[in-house]
Amino acid sequence: MTEPTTPAASDFIRDIIEDGLRAGQHEGRVATRFPPEPNGYIHIGHAKSVCLNFGIAMQYSGTCNLRLDDTDPAGESMEYVESIIRDVRWLGFDWQDRLFYASDYFEKLYTFAVELIKTGHAYVCDLNADEVRESRGTFTEPGKESPYRNRSVDENLDIFARMRAGEFADGAHTLRAKIDMASPNIVMRDPVLYRIKREPHYRTRDQWVIYPMYDFAHCLSDALEGITHSICTLEFENNRPLYDWIVGRLIPGDRPRQIEFARLNLSYTVLSKRRLIELVRKNHVHGWDDPRMPTVTGMRRRGYTPEAIRKFCAEIGVAKNDNLIDVSLLEYCVREDLNEKAPRAMCVLRPLKVVIDNYPEGGGEVLECQNHPQHPELGTRPVPFSRELYIERDDFMENPSKKYHRLGPGREVRLRNACIIKCESIVKDERSGEVVELHCTYDPETLGGPPADGRKVPGVIHWVSAEHGAPVEVRLYDRLFSIQDPGSEEDFIKYLNPGSLEILTSCYAESSLKNAKSGTQYQFERLGYFCVDPDTAAGRPVFNRVVPLRDSWAKIAGIR
RNA sequence: UGGGGAAUCGUUCAAUGGUAGGACGCCGGACUCUGACUCCGUUAAUCAAGGUUCGAAUCCUUGUUCCCCAGCCA
Numbered sequence: 001m002t003e004p005t006t007p008a009a010s011d012f013i014r015d016i017i018e019d020g021l022r023a024g025q026h027e028g029r030v031a032t033r034f035p036p037e038p039n040g041y042i043h044i045g046h047a048k049s050v051c052l053n054f055g056i057a058m059q060y061s062g063t064c065n066l067r068l069d070d071t072d073p074a075g076e077s078m079e080y081v082e083s084i085i086r087d088v089r090w091l092g093f094d095w096q097d098r099l100f101y102a103s104d105y106f107e108k109l110y111t112f113a114v115e116l117i118k119t120g121h122a123y124v125c126d127l128n129a130d131e132v133r134e135s136r137g138t139f140t141e142p143g144k145e146s147p148y149r150n151r152s153v154d155e156n157l158d159i160f161a162r163m164r165a166g167e168f169a170d171g172a173h174t175l176r177a178k179i180d181m182a183s184p185n186i187v188m189r190d191p192v193l194y195r196i197k198r199e200p201h202y203r204t205r206d207q208w209v210i211y212p213m214y215d216f217a218h219c220l221s222d223a224l225e226g227i228t229h230s231i232c233t234l235e236f237e238n239n240r241p242l243y244d245w246i247v248g249r250l251i252p253g254d255r256p257r258q259i260e261f262a263r264l265n266l267s268y269t270v271l272s273k274r275r276l277i278e279l280v281r282k283n284h285v286h287g288w289d290d291p292r293m294p295t296v297t298g299m300r301r302r303g304y305t306p307e308a309i310r311k312f313c314a315e316i317g318v319a320k321n322d323n324l325i326d327v328s329l330l331e332y333c334v335r336e337d338l339n340e341k342a343p344r345a346m347c348v349l350r351p352l353k354v355v356i357d358n359y360p361e362g363g364g365e366v367l368e369c370q371n372h373p374q375h376p377e378l379g380t381r382p383v384p385f386s387r388e389l390y391i392e393r394d395d396f397m398e399n400p401s402k403k404y405h406r407l408g409p410g411r412e413v414r415l416r417n418a419c420i421i422k423c424e425s426i427v428k429d430e431r432s433g434e435v436v437e438l439h440c441t442y443d444p445e446t447l448g449g450p451p452a453d454g455r456k457v458p459g460v461i462h463w464v465s466a467e468h469g470a471p472v473e474v475r476l477y478d479r480l481f482s483i484q485d486p487g488s489e490e491d492f493i494k495y496l497n498p499g500s501l502e503i504l505t506s507c508y509a510e511s512s513l514k515n516a517k518s519g520t521q522y523q524f525e526r527l528g529y530f531c532v533d534p535d536t537a538a539g540r541p542v543f544n545r546v547v548p549l550r551d552s553w554a555k556i557a558g559i560r
Numbered sequence: 561u562g563g564g565g566a567a568u569c570g571u572u573c574a575a576u577g578g579u580a581g582g583a584c585g586c587c588g589g590a591c592u593c594u595g596a597c598u599c600c601g602u603u604a605a606u607c608a609a610g611g612u613u614c615g616a617a618u619c620c621u622u623g624u625u626c627c628c629c630a631g632c633c634a
Contacts, residue, residue, distance in 0.1 A: 128632090137562095187564095213634090235629080236634090260565085316573075317572070317583095319566090321572085322567095322627055324572090325571075328584065329572080373593090374597070406595095460594060523594085549594075
């Protein structure tokens with residue numbers, strides 16, 4: 001017998017790494033990097049990449065760098081850098097002193113470009129953007145060579161230096177790789193390596209007016225950092241020949257290898273930066289950290305835990321198939337984690353008053369309730385009980401069916417952590433006919449124990465003492481979009497779920513929750529997991545519903 | 561249309577010529593002072609057609625479908 005162990009993660013990328021290790025590549029080193037561009041907040045799709053890159057580094061005793069891929073000043077900012085640092089750290093990963101910026105390599109990259117010119121592998125082109133596009137050809141027709149393709153090395157060197165010096169207007173020249181205008185792979189048709197762009201960079205300010213393109217900067221940044229496995233998403237597959245071409249001409253010996261995997265798609269949300277930015281800019285959500293957003297910061301505010309997100313990333317696996325992961329898997333991971341950790345509490349979302357007629361007026365008592373049914377070590381808390389309570393409106397039905405286990409006229413139900421009550425009469429609003437109050441009697445014997453006569457009372461409902469309960473606000477979240485794959489729709493805004501946020505302002509939570517600390521999660525019994533929102537003001541907590549509990553009654557009743 | 565990728569239960573990942581398996585979901589049941597948790601059970605797939613082989617998801621052939629590429633974005 002062997003000890004049960006959690007199996008080491010395995011996927012096609014790790015297979016490649018292990019094959020390489022066995023073949024003695026990279027001197028047995030494994031070095032990865034997570035290379036976001038700081039032009040937006042990272043989301044659950046990035047989290048997949050973070051877990052992959054850092055996870056591999058940990059598994060093979062290697063390193064994973066955090067590198068900001070900031071080669072296009074338009075849209076990049078320190079705010080985004082800070083958010084990325086905060087989010088990756090929160091996810092639970094550590095890059096130690098290896099925080100890098102592509103912009104720190106600008107001088108070295110420039111030198112590499114000069115070298116490429118000197119070896120005849122790059123040239124300055126005077127074609128404008130339209131002309132470049134026209135001469136690039138199409139999928140079926142080869143491109144035409146630029147008239148500037150065979151400039152002398154000296155002339156190229158001279159103009160490139162003057163590009164850097166700021167002598168030319170934006171777009172007047174580009175530096176292009178001299179590869180093959182007839183290549184069936186369009187990426188290889190003399191791609192642009194540098195462009196002139198007078199835009200202040202959030203880090204280098206006005207130091208540069210030329211900026212390297214992704215294809216040039218990324219592979220060389222990898223090489224400079226000694227990356228062994230450059231893991232990226234599938235859409236860069238066409239760029240791999242260019243990656244190898246550039247590195248092959250500038251870097252001797254041990255070179256990084258690019259491996260592509262399928263990016264994550266999640267049902268009922270969008271995961272493209274462009275679309276996320278649109279949601280924020282056009283105020284369809286309340287910011288990057290809106291709890292409905294699939295951003296890491298949004299999920300954190302919502303109450304998801306790093307452990308749950310990491311578990312999710314491990315569960316979905318890594319492959320090259322296009323995928324659309326069902327959001328219910330994410331929710332499952334969140335519940336699984338929170339079920340273990342979250343202390344239990346009671347909160348009534350839509351209150352209905354209950355008066356216990358045979359309970360002494362002005363009386364009251366304090367019940368000691370377990371914080372976690374499976375973990376007694378989490379202790380107990382005092383919960384006041386009194387003659388007047390609130391219960392959930394849903395927990396009473398005037399004409400219940402046989403399958404309904406809760407309160408109805410003449411029916412008995414157990415109050416969670418307390419006693420059994422029986423509904424004796426109901427009070428209705430004369431005009432609307434709405435039930436506004438229940439009069440019940442309680443069975444004192446059942447406080448803390450089963451009924452003496454052994455009768456079965458299957459229903460258990462939560463409650464809050466009317467006198468002691470804390471008024472709280474609760475925000476209920478549902479999926480942001482009403483269709484599975486809004487990302488595939490051009491006009492995705494049209495499919496926003498109008499019911500994605502419901503704010504409940506007349507809820508009552510048990511008194512122990514009065515001073516709940518922002519960011520902590522609870523399970524409101526029978527309802528779901530809730531997290532204290534930063535909007536919480538002193539004495540007036542605001543709770544976000546992280547995820548509801550599974551609800552088999554809802555299925556029976558056909559709700560939702 | 562040229563090039564590059566991918567096709568396995570509803571979803572997703574695995575099986576690396578030798579019993580198609582796991583997770584989530586669905587459905588059913590047990591338990592229960594949370595209609596939660598837990599436990600048990602069930603359902604259900606190799607894109608198609610040929611071929612090679614004792615044996616094919618895996619190899620070969622032909623076809624089909626889907627994704628990516630024609631930014632001085634990444």
